[in-house]
Amino acid sequence: MRIRYIPFKMATAAVPEFDDLEPMDFQEEMLGSSNSSIADTKFDVTVGYIEEIIMDEEFQDLQNNFLDKYYIEFEDTEENKFVYTDIHKEWVDTIEKYLETNLARKMPGFHMQEFAQALESRKDEVCGEIFDMLVSFTDFLAFKELMLDYRAEKEGRSIDLLEDLVITSMSKPAGGATAAAAAVGGSSRQGTTQPQLAVQPAASGSKLSSKHRVK
Amino acid sequence: MGLLTILKKMKQKEKEVRLLMLGLDNAGKTTILKKFNGEDINTISPTLGFNIKTLEHRGFKLNVWDVGGQKSLRSYWRNYYESTDGLIWVVDSADKRRLDDCKKEMQALLLEERLAGATLLVFANKQDLPGALPAQQIREVLELDGITTHHWLIQGCSAVTGENLLQGMDWIIDDISSRIFTMD
Numbered sequence: 589m590r591i592r593y594i595p596f597k598m599a600t601a602a603v604p605e606f607d608d609l610e611p612m613d614f615q616e617e618m619l620g621s622s623n624s625s626i627a628d629t630k631f632d633v634t635v636g637y638i639e640e641i642i643m644d645e646e647f648q649d650l651q652n653n654f655l656d657k658y659y660i661e662f663e664d665t666e667e668n669k670f671v672y673t674d675i676h677k678e679w680v681d682t683i684e685k686y687l688e689t690n691l692a693r694k695m696p697g698f699h700m701q702e703f704a705q706a707l708e709s710r711k712d713e714v715c716g717e718i719f720d721m722l723v724s725f726t727d728f729l730a731f732k733e734l735m736l737d738y739r740a741e742k743e744g745r746s747i748d749l750l751e752d753l754v755i756t757s758m759s760k761p762a763g764g765a766t767a768a769a770a771a772v773g774g775s776s777r778q779g780t781t782q783p784q785l786a787v788q789p790a791a792s793g794s795k796l797s798s799k800h801r802v803k
Numbered sequence: 804m805g806l807l808t809i810l811k812k813m814k815q816k817e818k819e820v821r822l823l824m825l826g827l828d829n830a831g832k833t834t835i836l837k838k839f840n841g842e843d844i845n846t847i848s849p850t851l852g853f854n855i856k857t858l859e860h861r862g863f864k865l866n867v868w869d870v871g872g873q874k875s876l877r878s879y880w881r882n883y884y885e886s887t888d889g890l891i892w893v894v895d896s897a898d899k900r901r902l903d904d905c906k907k908e909m910q911a912l913l914l915e916e917r918l919a920g921a922t923l924l925v926f927a928n929k930q931d932l933p934g935a936l937p938a939q940q941i942r943e944v945l946e947l948d949g950i951t952t953h954h955w956l957i958q959g960c961s962a963v964t965g966e967n968l969l970q971g972m973d974w975i976i977d978d979i980s981s982r983i984f985t986m987d
Contacts, residue, residue: 666854667850667851667852667853667854668852668853668854668855669851669852670852670853670876670879670882672852673853673879673882673883680805680807680808681805683807684805684806684807687806688806700805700806703806704804704806704809707806707809707810707813708809708813711813714810714813714814719810719814720814722806722807722810723807723810723811723814725807726807726808726810726811728855729855729857
């Protein structure tokens with residue numbers, strides 16, 4: 589891996605608004621260095637921030653909300669619907685915009701175009717997990733699989749919760765248990781639509797986010 | 804172009820080729836794709852969306868995109884032009900009535916900016932059918948000889964028997980690799 593990962597402290601120190609980490613030393617070092625190494629530092633700091641943003645829980649929430657919004661469109665069939673392409677495009681746009689907004693927040697004066705140029709001039713150095721991960725967001729088939737996994741998990745989990753419901757009601761007095769069992773039986777006779785709908789909102793789980801974290 | 808798209812282009816694996824397969828409905832695009840991939844071709848129904856297959860062939864990774872060809876679906880084709888290295892235009896050689904329509908659609912694609920760098924392979928499919936026009940005649944009807952903007956080849960084939968599918972694929976890969984991979 590040729591990308592130099594900036595330790596968190598150093599990345600923080602490079603931004604003027606955080607002055608708690610011996611900024612003076614760091615600035616002196618900066619003054620003494622050439623233009624190209626300033627550019628290198630800026631590049632490395634940006635990459636460090638991208639990692640931070642991607643690892644942040646807020647980004648996991650963003651992804652989960654997105655999956656939640658669209659998973660129902662995805663079916664486990666070989667042929668793809670055209671709408672998948674639109675959704676995937678929106679996914680890439682959403683992530684790009686999120687990265688850009690958050691980088692600008694962390695680094696005042698940040699310009700994505702400038703960073704993109706820096707990337708292209710370092711073509712051979714750009715390797716490592718973080719870049720692989722960013723590229724993976726653009727992979728359509730990987731995205732489809734993510735959606736299908738999410739859907740399977742949601743629909744699988746709702747059955748688990750239904751079982752929990754039965755177990756809880758069994759601990760009640762005999763009459764209550766019968767009533768609860770009857771209620772569960774009744775709902776399954778009508779099909780599983782109702783209980784599934786009832787538990788789905790609670791199902792956005794930590795399991796999924798851990799699955800999609802940087803490997 | 805956004806950050807992710809730039810990264811994707813930068814990190815595109817060597818010897819990775821994106822092929823876009825288009826043509827009128829019932830031309831045999833999905834059948835060609837499945838036959839080439841060694842899959843069963845007896846249960847194929849009209850494509851209403853798109854199929855993607857990633858195939859390994861001669862050390863190349865082929866990403867083949869097969870998009871439905873019905874008239875109402877053709878406006879979606881544009882969503883799949885980006886980054887295409889090779890365009891495979893599939894013709895039902897036995898459907899003489901629609902050859903004019905076929906020519907118009909194909910010629911329109913050749914004007915697309917995002918397909919400007921793509922190699923064109925025309926599969927004159929269904930050569931196993933008795934009424935099929937030979938590739939030479941399809942070549943004239945489609946006015947292929949007038950094309951100066953793209954490298955092209957027409958190949959008579961049969962998706963059902965598999966005849967000449969390999970030859971066509973080998974040619975398009977050779978042409979693309981000689982254009983792209985020797986530049987690096």
